[in-house]
Amino acid sequence: MSVQKGSVQPVAIAVIATVVGLILASSFVIINPGQGGVLSILGSAQDGVLLEGIHVKPPFISYVDIYDITVQKFEVPAESSTKDLQDLKARFAINFRLRPDRVVEIRRTQGTLANIVSKIIAPQTQESFKIAAALRTVEQAITQRSLLKEDFDIALSSRLDKYGIDVLDTSVIDLTFSPEFARAVEEKQIAEQRARRAVYVAQEAEQEAQADINRAKGRAEAQRLLAETLKAQGGSLVLQKEAIAAWREGGAQMPRVLVMGESGGSVPFIFNMEQVE
Incomplete structure (x- = not known):
C-alpha cells in the first residue's frame, strides 16, 4: 500500500508548526507588573531580576520563578517573657515587600515565598518580640503598647533588611498575658478603687x-x-435678751411691750418687743 506524497505534506507541516510553537512558547516569558522573575538555566539561577515585560529565555532547558514584589501581609504569632518574667503572647500583622534587586539572592538562599515566611519572617518576628518584651514589665508592655511596637519594629526591620526584605508596617493584633497576671490586675484595680x-x-x-x-x-x-x-x-439687757429668747423658744405668745424692773422699788424699764424681733 503506497502513501501518497500529497497526504504527507500536511502532516509534516502540522508537526513542524507544533515544534516551532513549542520552541517559541518556551523561549519567551511574560512578567506582569508587581512581579519579579528569576531565570534558571539547567537549575542554576542567573544574575539579574526579570521585571515586567516580555523576556527571551533558552527553550526547554530553562524556567522562570515568579515572585510577588508588591506589599504583602502575613499574620505571625510570637511569645516571650517580660522583664519581670511574666509570659506575654502577641500576634502581629506584618506588611513587607521583597526588594526587587535582591530577588535573585532570595531565590538562591530561600527558594519559595512560603520558605521566606516560615524560615525568615516568622523566626525573626519571634526574636524581635523577645527583644522588645524584655525591655519592660508586663504591665508596661500593656500600658506602653506603642513603645513596645516601636521597639519591635526597629528590631524586626534591622533583622529582615539583611535578607532583602523591607518592613513597611506592623500592627499588634492581639496581646495577651497569663491568667495569674490577669487576676493580679483585677485585684489591683479593686484595691485602687x-x-x-x-x-x-x-x-x-x-x-x-x-x-x-x-x-x-x-x-x-x-x-x-x-x-x-x-x-x-446697759449690761442688764444681756440677761433680758436671753430670757426673751427662751420664752419665744418655749412657744408662748410674746407681749408687744414688756415692763421689767429690778427688785427694791427701782424705776421700771419699758422694753418694746418689736425692737428685738
Whole structure:
C-alpha cells in the first residue's frame, strides 16, 4: 500500500508548526507588573531580576520563578517573657515587600515565598518580640503598647533588611498575658478603687468638720457682737435678751411691750418687743 506524497505534506507541516510553537512558547516569558522573575538555566539561577515585560529565555532547558514584589501581609504569632518574667503572647500583622534587586539572592538562599515566611519572617518576628518584651514589665508592655511596637519594629526591620526584605508596617493584633497576671490586675484595680473611696470619705469628713468649725466660729462671733451691742445699752439687757429668747423658744405668745424692773422699788424699764424681733 503506497502513501501518497500529497497526504504527507500536511502532516509534516502540522508537526513542524507544533515544534516551532513549542520552541517559541518556551523561549519567551511574560512578567506582569508587581512581579519579579528569576531565570534558571539547567537549575542554576542567573544574575539579574526579570521585571515586567516580555523576556527571551533558552527553550526547554530553562524556567522562570515568579515572585510577588508588591506589599504583602502575613499574620505571625510570637511569645516571650517580660522583664519581670511574666509570659506575654502577641500576634502581629506584618506588611513587607521583597526588594526587587535582591530577588535573585532570595531565590538562591530561600527558594519559595512560603520558605521566606516560615524560615525568615516568622523566626525573626519571634526574636524581635523577645527583644522588645524584655525591655519592660508586663504591665508596661500593656500600658506602653506603642513603645513596645516601636521597639519591635526597629528590631524586626534591622533583622529582615539583611535578607532583602523591607518592613513597611506592623500592627499588634492581639496581646495577651497569663491568667495569674490577669487576676493580679483585677485585684489591683479593686484595691485602687477602695483606696480612692477611702480618700474620698476622709476628705468628705474633713470638709464637714471644717464646716462645723466655721459655723461654730460664726455663732461665736454673732454672740460676741450681740453682747457688745447690748452692753453698750446697759449690761442688764444681756440677761433680758436671753430670757426673751427662751420664752419665744418655749412657744408662748410674746407681749408687744414688756415692763421689767429690778427688785427694791427701782424705776421700771419699758422694753418694746418689736425692737428685738
